[in-house]
Structures are given as C-alpha cells and as structure tokens.
Amino acid sequence: MISDKNTSKTSLSELGEFKLIDHLTQSAQLGQASTLKGVGDDAAVLDHKDCQQLVSTDLLIEGVHFDLAYMPLKHLGYKAVVVNVSDICAMNGQATQITVSIAVSNRFSLEALEAFYEGVHLACKTYSVDLVGGDTTSSTTGMMISVTAIGTVEKDQAVYRNTAKSNDLLVVSGDLGAAYLGLQVLEREKQVFQVNPGSQPDLSPYDYLIERQLKPEARKDIVRLLSALAVRPTAMIDISDGLSSEILHLCTQSKVGCHLYEEKIPLDPQVMAASEEFELNSTTVALNGGEDYELLFTISQDDYSKIKANPNLTVIGHMTEAGEGAYLLTRAEQKIALTAQGWKGF
Ligand code: ADP
Ligand code: MG
16 A cells, blocks of 8 residues: 555655656666667667567556555556556567556655556566656546557467457467456455454465456467467457457457357366355356456367367367357356456456
C-alpha cells in the first residue's frame, strides 16, 4: 500500500519531472540490436531490418484495471509489461521494445514509483525487451499506465485472428481460470483485513492462484515451442478476457463455428478446489474468468501428431462450418451456446 503516513517517503515534487524520468529509467539496459536510440531524445530509433513490425498498446486505470490495496506496485509494473508482451506473442512475434507512460497524483512517492519500475525492469529482463521511452505526467486522481510493446515477426509469419478454418483443432497452452480465482481470494482477504487488520491469513493453499493473478507470464515459450515443432497456427489470440470471449473472437473474425469440449478444458487442482470453496462452477471460471494470458490457437489436423504429446498444449475442441455457431459440449452431453462475458480489470 502506498502511504506517506508512517515512513519517510520522498515527494515527487522534490525531484521534478526530468530528474524523476532519469531516476526511473537509468537502470534500463538496452540489449536488442534493433534499439539504435532509447530513452533521452525526442523519439527512440529502432531498426528492424527485414522483419515486419508489431505494435500493441494497453491503457490501465487505477480502480478499473487494478486495485493498489492488493496489487503491490512492483507486480503492477511487471504485469503491465507482460500483458503487452503477451499481445505480441499472440501475433506469433517477439517483443523487442516497450514504452511506458505514467500519470500519478502527488499521493505517490518516489519510492512507490521506484517499486513500479523495479517490476518494469524485471519484466524487461525476463522477456529481453528494451525500455526505450515513455511519458511522465501528473494526474488529479489515481494512477494511469500506458504501455506500448513493439515487436518483430519474420516476413509473412504473423498469425491473425481471422484465418482459422473449419475442421482445424482448437488448442490452448497451460491451464485456465486460476487468475480469476486468485482475484477472488485477494478480494476476500482485503475484506477480512478491513474488519480485522491484525489477521495473518494462510494463503498457501492458493499460492498458484495468487501468483497467476499478481504475476502472470506471457507465453513467449509457446511461440518458440511451436516454431521448434514446425507448427504454424492457422489463427491465434491471447486469453485476456476469458476462453469463451476469445473463442468467439476467433469464430467471428474467421467466419467459422466451434465445438469446445468441457472435459478437455485444462484446470489446475487449485482451480478445482477453490471453485468448490467459492461455490463456482470451474468450467464457468475457465470460460469467463480471464487474465490467464495463455495462447489460444487453431492448427491444421495434419499437425496434430506434432503437438499431441506436449504437456503444455491441450486440444480442447475443433472449428466447424460458419453457420454452425460456437458451442460448449458438456460432460452431460448438453450443447450450450458460448456467450462472451469478458472479465474486465486486473
Ligand atoms: P518530451 O518533452 O519530448 O515528451 P520527455 O521529457 O517527456 O520528452 O521525455 C524525455 C525522454 O524520457 C524521452 O526519451 C521519453 O521517451 C523518456 N521518458 C519519459 N517518461 C518516461 C517514463 N515514464 N518511462 C520511460 N521513459 C520515459
Ligand atoms: Mg513527454
């Protein structure tokens, strides 16, 4: 939590904008050959040679996308970068640079922004992306963060949302629903804390869920894996809003239908246990929870043998003809139309 009440914190006005930018960006290390000029001039200069460039931006607003009561600033910095790197991965690309723009009110201290940038720098290191610019300004209320990720993909290797074909297999990486349940656990603890500030909850049964909520990862490894397996997805998207909503994006944009099999949806044991505890249906959690940042993609049936043994990849359904619609086929052999209930916010 950010508070100037008890510890000595440095007010942002003590530094001024330029010293602040310097302070926050001085530890940025440039590692990408394509970064010709990073922070410090009117614009960064990048040279991506023969590759095609990818650009993706996200805007995050305090109180809408994140709650600083349970989101430590370091995690927020990390997550803000990761969700943008994930978008580049979903294009079958490699993220190379980011810009980070922030607006904060004067209730934020220098130490708070340092913590945020610690997370930003850590994510940059983890994903080998260079921080090459941004903007810093004041806000009258909460915190706003905008991250732009820049990446590359080899010529004509970008994978779009609108190119899935009927009979393609629908594949997802990792497992689903954990980030949403992590949020439920954190919300519950926040309420307990408000009633009883001395409480020391044991969150160990939920460690995977909380990690998935507070420290998501972009599946850069899956992009590499698919390339190593010589599998080129026919369409791809990352799961930010929930499986159901992302499947519908693929279907609508590709003009195909889909059969999703409930029994195939990959769930971690903690997701099953916490769903029961919160009296939620684990399939609903996986379908509508969101923020998993897994990759959802379609492949030609000819590629099935290349992926079938991989523990990181699960075939969860297949695409159908356009007019057939998108359905969940349940364990009880019911056929239920998928609906988009995107989950908004961190
Ligand atoms: P300008 O007045 O041209 O917008 P700024 O003083 O805002 O320039 O920024 C100076 C340099 O610092 C630029 O390279 C800009 O990209 C970078 N920069 C500004 N704010 C941030 C930030 N929050 N994080 C990273 N880089 C930043
Ligand atoms: Mg500026």
